[in-house]
Amino acid sequence: MVSDEMLSYRAEHKLSVEDAAAKCGISAQTWRNMERGMQNPNRLTQRKIELFLKGAKDETVNQSDQTV
16 A cells, blocks of 8 residues: 555655655645545646655665675
8 A cells, every 4th residue: 555655665764754744745734644545636746656655766776786
């Protein structure tokens, strides 16, 4: 689920809700509600989050490729 991925991202990067939301381009309240499963995003917000989390995963893969 996206909410699990959002929570994992924040924990892994040691970010506050406010910081993660700002990096993603959504409001902190939206991030918080989605993390808790209290809100389903509209299509634009869903796409922003998907791209943000995908970019974060790609960045992690690229960093580990460079250390080999």
